[in-house]
Amino acid sequence: MNAVVFYSSTGQSKKLATYFSDKLGYPLFDIETNYIDYYRNLVLVFPVHCQNIPNIVKAFLKKITAENLTVIATYGKMCCGNVLYEIQKNYQKNIVAGAYVPTKHSYIENDDPFFNFDKLNPIIEKIKKPSSIQLPKLYKNPLADIFPELRSRMGLKIRKNASCNGCNLCAEHCSFGAIKAGTTNGRCIRCLKCVEVCPRQALNVKIGLPLKLYLHKKKVKKLIIYV
Ligand SMILES: Cc1cc2nc3c(=O)[nH]c(=O)nc-3n(C[C@H](O)[C@H](O)[C@H](O)COP(=O)(O)O)c2cc1C
Structure with missing residues (x-):
């Protein structure tokens, strides 16, 4: 096929x-x-x-x-x-x-x-x-293979805001079982699918300074x- x-x-x-x-x-x-x-x-x-x-x-x-x-x-x-x-x-x-x-x-x-x-x-x-x-x-980059997912996790945070009504759509769409009712766990790779699918814009992304500077390159x- x-x-x-x-x-x-x-x-x-x-x-x-x-x-x-x-x-x-x-x-x-x-x-x-x-x-x-x-x-x-x-x-x-x-x-x-x-x-x-x-x-x-x-x-x-x-x-x-x-x-x-x-x-x-x-x-x-x-x-x-x-x-x-x-x-x-x-x-x-x-x-x-x-x-x-x-x-x-x-x-x-x-x-x-x-x-x-x-x-x-x-x-x-x-x-x-x-x-x-x-x-x-x-x-x-020779350093790219060193814990890539951990580096993503440290680079930015996903936090739910007051608009979250616990509908759990984020969990339904997550490929890795990494979020439940808007709260991420250690399996999260920061792919932002949850942020994308949330109908209430209830997930905020906070990018840390090192990643911010990198993204300005x-x-x-x-x-x-x-x-
Ligand atoms: C966890 C993560 C790591 C990424 N790493 C890189 C990278 O090393 N270099 C790059 O140019 N873009 C990187 N990106 C950007 C994505 O490759 C790019 O936005 C891609 O088109 C997203 O595809 P998607 O919308 O199908 O998920 C990264 C994105 C994510 C979420």
Whole structure:
């Protein structure tokens, strides 16, 4: 079977996955509700987290086999790390195309989303006529592998405000069992899905100074495509 599978907390990767699904006519699946383990053609779309492949994506890659895999990593214009190369090296060799796509950063309000979808068309063409490629190794901060999720947790806080009525929608949507009635626990990776889904804007995000300064750094707006 052919499919587009995505992991997305704040919607950027989902938007791209929907584009690929529409253009290719492949069904679209959320990584959490996917139940298939063999694909003929698979397009996998996910965000870079702390210059790494999110654990939920690693677990998926361990489970599945794809004859032809296309990997699309969205990133918030800070640093995309080396996630596509790591996928080919550690999980799935048969990669036919890949891209690092600069998008709105989950932690920056009013940041520009990706809009130049036509630029992705060479990938669509390559998926239709697949042949394997070798992905190059890119720069990744040597410290990026040191407790990435703990660093996210320390970088910002999520606090419920008086608007919370305990509806628990945040818990229903959380991929990690990391929040209950607006209060996060140690499993939280600060992906902000809970903040996004809350209908009452009852979750406030407080970004600490070191992360604030980091997010002010010069942005990398590079779309990198491998076909
Ligand atoms: C926990 C976390 C870590 C992130 N780390 C990075 C990063 O290292 N480099 C970067 O450029 N963007 C980073 N981002 C931003 C996301 O990669 C980017 O906003 C992405 O498009 C979000 O995709 P989504 O909306 O599908 O979840 C991070 C976001 C989160 C939530």
